Amino acid sequence: xxxxxxxxxxxxxxxxxxxxxxxxxxxxxxxxxxxxxxxxxxxxxxxxxxxxxxxxxxxxxxxxxxxxxxxxxxxxxxxxxxxxxxxxxxxxxxxxxxxxxxxxxxxxxxxxxxxxxxxxxxxxxxxxxxxxxxxxxxxxxxxxxxxxxxxxxxxxxxxxxxxxxxxxxxxxxxxxxxxxxxxxxxxxxxxxxxxxxxxxxxxxxxxxxxxxxxxxxxxxxxxxxxxxxxxxxxxxxxxxxxxxxxxxxxxxxxx
Amino acid sequence: xxxxxxxxxxxxxxxxxxxxxxxxxxxxxxxxxxxxxxxxxxxxxxxxxxxxxxxxxxxxxxxxxxxxxxxxxxxxxxxxxxxxxxxxxxxxxxxxxxxxxxxxxxxxxxxxxxxxxxxxxxxxxxxxxxxxxxxxxxxxxxxxxxxxxxx
Numbered sequence: 380x381x382x383x384x385x386x387x388x389x390x391x392x393x394x395x396x397x398x399x400x401x402x403x404x405x406x407x408x409x410x411x412x413x414x415x416x417x418x419x420x421x422x423x424x425x426x427x428x429x430x431x432x433x434x435x436x437x438x439x440x441x442x443x444x445x446x447x448x449x450x451x452x453x454x455x456x457x458x459x460x461x462x463x464x465x466x467x468x469x470x471x472x473x474x475x476x477x478x479x480x481x482x483x484x485x486x487x488x489x490x491x492x493x494x495x496x497x498x499x500x501x502x503x504x505x506x507x508x509x510x511x512x513x514x515x516x517x518x519x520x521x522x523x524x525x526x527x528x529x530x531x532x533x534x535x536x537x538x539x540x541x542x543x544x545x546x547x548x549x550x551x552x553x554x555x556x557x558x559x560x561x562x563x564x565x566x567x568x569x570x571x572x573x574x575x576x577x578x579x580x581x582x583x584x585x586x587x588x589x590x591x592x593x594x595x596x597x598x599x600x601x602x603x604x605x606x607x608x609x610x611x612x613x614x615x616x617x618x619x620x621x622x623x624x625x626x627x628x629x630x631x632x633x634x
Numbered sequence: 635x636x637x638x639x640x641x642x643x644x645x646x647x648x649x650x651x652x653x654x655x656x657x658x659x660x661x662x663x664x665x666x667x668x669x670x671x672x673x674x675x676x677x678x679x680x681x682x683x684x685x686x687x688x689x690x691x692x693x694x695x696x697x698x699x700x701x702x703x704x705x706x707x708x709x710x711x712x713x714x715x716x717x718x719x720x721x722x723x724x725x726x727x728x729x730x731x732x733x734x735x736x737x738x739x740x741x742x743x744x745x746x747x748x749x750x751x752x753x754x755x756x757x758x759x760x761x762x763x764x765x766x767x768x769x770x771x772x773x774x775x776x777x778x779x780x781x782x783x784x785x
Contacts, residue, residue: 425713428704513704521701522765548737550767552719557765572706 435628453586
């Protein structure tokens with residue numbers, strides 16, 4: 380049965396593809412039609428994520444105010460994360476961490492979430508393939524495959540993942556989540572997929588901006604025109620635990 | 635193979651039920667299903683029988699495409715139409731267009747919910763709604779039963 384369906388799917392796809400091809404060919408004959416418009420349409424119309432992009436973030440810890448939790452609150456609101464009955468089991472996608480330099484005792488406050496590694500340890504250890512990295516560098520959990528073994532939580536050097544211990548009610552329609560699987564920051568993938576050419580910022584970045592701190596810059600690392608790419612070229616930045624060679628997508632300034 | 639047999643049995647059942655239901659259409663749960671209060675004139679595939687038989691294949695195919703590849707339902711272009719969010723938006727409503735909840739207070743499932751009503755009847759249990767929202771969020775234009783009939 381399902382085979383039949385997949386065949387149907389491919390034939391229609393081929394047909395629409397051919398149609399699109401004809402349209403492109405005929406448009407090529409009309410002067411002044413630029414191809415950039417077409418390729419933009421391809422990214423925003425619900426097509427697959429592409430490895431030409433890599434999503435990431437630059438966080439300026441000098442601008443991050445200690446005691447401010449705007450990013451955390453925004454994240455909890457976006458995914459409708461409620462505190463658990465046992466506080467230690469509350470799901471955390473993002474949390475505020477204070478790091479102290481051993482010698483100088485300088486304290487720095489920073490938000491910590493999934494660092495979206497290029498070589499993610501959580502993906503290496505997953506026995507079912509649920510822990511995954513998308514073509515565009517977003518590391519997330521495919522909950523349909525997650526069996527809740529929590530190996531990925533052990534493997535993550537940033538403690539970025541949480542297990543959902545309690546039944547979840549009133550999930551957001553765009554962000555399903557439920558008891559028995561692991562969950563973590565996915566850079567607000569539902570926002571990104573709306574329009575990959577010019578995506579909305581993740582909820583945490585939006586919140587930081589509207590607080591006026593502007594400590595977080597989100598964007599496509601590979602896109603030479605993106606604010607993130609420009610900022611990364613201009614300023615020195617660091618990966619947390621860079622000695623692990625994970626090549627994270629989230630980078631920090633001022634630590 | 636067993637799936638085929640099941641489907642065959644199921645469709646004969648449905649055929650039987652529909653022949654019975656001509657007399658007491660409103661009493662049976664399937665009678666209600668024939669005229670769901672929904673947005674739009676047609677389902678994502680304009681073939682009620684095909685949806686009845688194969689909706690699970692379409693949505694499970696879509697789920698891999700969305701989760702693994704990122705081909706997500708786009709509210710503007712209407713591609714990747716087999717999003718569960720979209721099904722719910724059209725189907726989980728009563729005649730007046732008000733959202734119908736799936737989970738009742740006591741932990742029981744609401745037999746009035748479109749998906750649940752038929753799954754009750756066919757003894758199918760799905761776990762999708764332990765994670766997915768089963769209540770519609772978007773606004774819809776409701777094509778009422780009477781309007782639909784007049785067309």
